[in-house]
Amino acid sequence: MRYEAPETVDKAVALLASMGRKARVLAGGTDLLVQLRAGVVEPEMMIDIKKIAELRSIAREAGGFRIGAAVAGAEIREHADLRKAWPGICEAANLIGSTQIQGRASMGGNLCNASPAADSVPALIAAGAKVTVVGPAGRREVPVESIATGPGKTSLADGEFVVSFLLPPRPAHASDAYLRFIPRTEMDIAVVGAGVNVTLDAKGVVSAARVSLGAVAPTALVVEDAAKALIGTKGEAAALDALAKAASAACRPIDDKRGTKEFRIQVAGVIARRTAAKALERARKV
Amino acid sequence: MSKHHVTTTINGDPVEYLCEVEQTLLDVLRDDLLMTGSKEGCASGDCGACSVTIDGRLVCSCLVLGVEAEGRRIETIEGMAKGDALHPLQQKFLDHAALQCGVCTPGFLVAAKSLLERNPNPTETEARYWLAGNLCRCTGYDKIIRAVLDAAAEMRRS
Ligand SMILES: Cc1cc2nc3c(=O)[nH]c(=O)nc-3n(C[C@H](O)[C@H](O)[C@H](O)COP(=O)(O)OP(=O)(O)OC[C@H]3O[C@@H](n4cnc5c(N)ncnc54)[C@H](O)[C@@H]3O)c2cc1C
Ligand code: FES
Numbered sequence A: 001m002r003y004e005a006p007e008t009v010d011k012a013v014a015l016l017a018s019m020g021r022k023a024r025v026l027a028g029g030t031d032l033l034v035q036l037r038a039g040v041v042e043p044e045m046m047i048d049i050k051k052i053a054e055l056r057s058i059a060r061e062a063g064g065f066r067i068g069a070a071v072a073g074a075e076i077r078e079h080a081d082l083r084k085a086w087p088g089i090c091e092a093a094n095l096i097g098s099t100q101i102q103g104r105a106s107m108g109g110n111l112c113n114a115s116p117a118a119d120s121v122p123a124l125i126a127a128g129a130k131v132t133v134v135g136p137a138g139r140r141e142v143p144v145e146s147i148a149t150g151p152g153k154t155s156l157a158d159g160e161f162v163v164s165f166l167l168p169p170r171p172a173h174a175s176d177a178y179l180r181f182i183p184r185t186e187m188d189i190a191v192v193g194a195g196v197n198v199t200l201d202a203k204g205v206v207s208a209a210r211v212s213l214g215a216v217a218p219t220a221l222v223v224e225d226a227a228k229a230l231i232g233t234k235g236e237a238a239a240l241d242a243l244a245k246a247a248s249a250a251c252r253p254i255d256d257k258r259g260t261k262e263f264r265i266q267v268a269g270v271i272a273r274r275t276a277a278k279a280l281e282r283a284r285k286v
Numbered sequence B: 001m002s003k004h005h006v007t008t009t010i011n012g013d014p015v016e017y018l019c020e021v022e023q024t025l026l027d028v029l030r031d032d033l034l035m036t037g038s039k040e041g042c043a044s045g046d047c048g049a050c051s052v053t054i055d056g057r058l059v060c061s062c063l064v065l066g067v068e069a070e071g072r073r074i075e076t077i078e079g080m081a082k083g084d085a086l087h088p089l090q091q092k093f094l095d096h097a098a099l100q101c102g103v104c105t106p107g108f109l110v111a112a113k114s115l116l117e118r119n120p121n122p123t124e125t126e127a128r129y130w131l132a133g134n135l136c137r138c139t140g141y142d143k144i145i146r147a148v149l150d151a152a153a154e155m156r157r158s
C-alpha cells in the first residue's frame, strides 16, 4: 500500500483518477482504518486529504458558511459563530463517537462512508446544505441528499471526492436541531436520528421547514410531509402531532439488535417531534 | 514496498522512524519505538487505551497511521511524569486507587490531562462525558472520576 498526502485539490484528483478504485481517500480514518484492520477494504493507495487547506477550513461565504470536508468534529465544536448559526449541525457532528473520535472524525467521512445511521447527515440535509464535489471533470455542487445511494454506496464517480459543505445564509428567527435515540447516552449508533431546520416569520409562524430522518431507511430521508405539517403553524401540539405521524409514515427501517422495525417507526415520530420542538424554541430566540 | 521515513516530535524529543503504511501510530509506538505505555485494547477506536495527543488534539493512536505523524507533535503517557516526579493526575490515581489491572490507566491519564488543559475546573458531568471514550473493565468509573476531579482541584490550587 502507498501513502500520498497531496497539498492541493488538483494533485489529489490526479492521484485518485490514476488509481481509480484502488485508492481510498483518508480523512479522519475513524471508519476507514477500522475497515482496513478488519480486511473489509484493501486499497493499494491511501490519499490523505488533510494537508489540503481548503478541506481543513471553516469560512464565511455568501452569507453562510463553507466547511471543509475533512474538518474534525472538535474543530466544529470550537467554532463559536458556526455553533450559534447552526446549532443542529454542530450537535450532530459532535455526537459522533468519543472525544478521541471527535479529534479526527469529519463530516465528509461521515457522509461518504454512507452509513444509514451517520449522525451529521440528517442535520446537513435539513439545513439544505450543498456539497462541492471535485473530480477529473472539474467541480460540481449537489445537495447532500444526493451523495449516499445505499449502505456503503455513494453517487461519487471514479476519481471524485467531496471538498466542502456550503450552508446557506441564516434569515432572522431561524434555527435547527438534531436528536438521536441510542440505547445508552454515549458511544453508540443511532436507532433513529432526526434533523429539523425551521424559519419563523415576525409573528412566529413557520415560513420554511426541512425535516430529515436517519437510520430508518437505506439512506437518510427527506420527509416533506413532516415539513409541510409545520409550515403555516406556530408549532402547536396539533402541528407537532401531524409532523410525528408523517415522520413515522416515511420510515422504511430494518430490524436489528438495536431495535425492531415497529420500534424504529414509533421512535422516529417521537424523536422528530422533540427535535422540531427544540428547533422551534431556538428559532424563537434568534 | 519501501518503508516511509517519518520525522516527528514525541514528548518534546525529535524522533525519526521507518514504517509501513499499514502500521498504525500505536503499532509504531509500541513495536518499533518500544514505548509500550500506550495500550491496545480494541484496535477499533472504542476503548481509548491507546490515547495520545497530536498537535494538542486527543486521538486514538490505533486509528492514526504511523506515516501521518510526519511533522507533527505527539504526546504520549511516557511524557507525563517529569523524571521521578509524577503528574498530579498520576499521583491522584494512586491516592484514590483509581486503577486495578492498569491497562486502561495510560489512556485515562492522557485523556484527563487533555481535559484539564482545556477546562481546569470541569464538572463531574463534563469529566464523565469527556472520558466516555475510555473504557475500564475492572476499577469502575467512580474512583477514576474522583481522582480526576481531585487532581483538577489540586492543580488549580498550585
Ligand atoms: C468508536 C467509534 C464511534 C463512532 N461513533 C459514531 C457515531 O456516534 N455516529 C456516527 O455517525 N458515526 C460514528 N462513527 C463512525 C465514524 O467516526 C464517522 O462516520 C466519521 O464521521 C467518519 O469520518 P472520518 O473523517 O474519520 O472518515 P474516514 O474514515 O477517513 O473515511 C470514511 C469513508 O469516507 C471516504 N471519505 C472520507 N472523506 C472523503 C471525502 N472528502 N470525499 C470522498 N470520500 C471520502 C473514505 O474513503 C472512507 O471510505 C464512530 C466510529 C468509531 C470508531
Ligand atoms: S486500542 Fe485504540 S481505542 Fe482501543
Ligand code: FES
Pocket (backbone or CB within 6 Å): B098, B099, B100, B101, B102, B103, B104, B105, B135, B136, B137, B138, B139
Ligand atoms: S484498571 Fe483494568 S481496565 Fe481499568
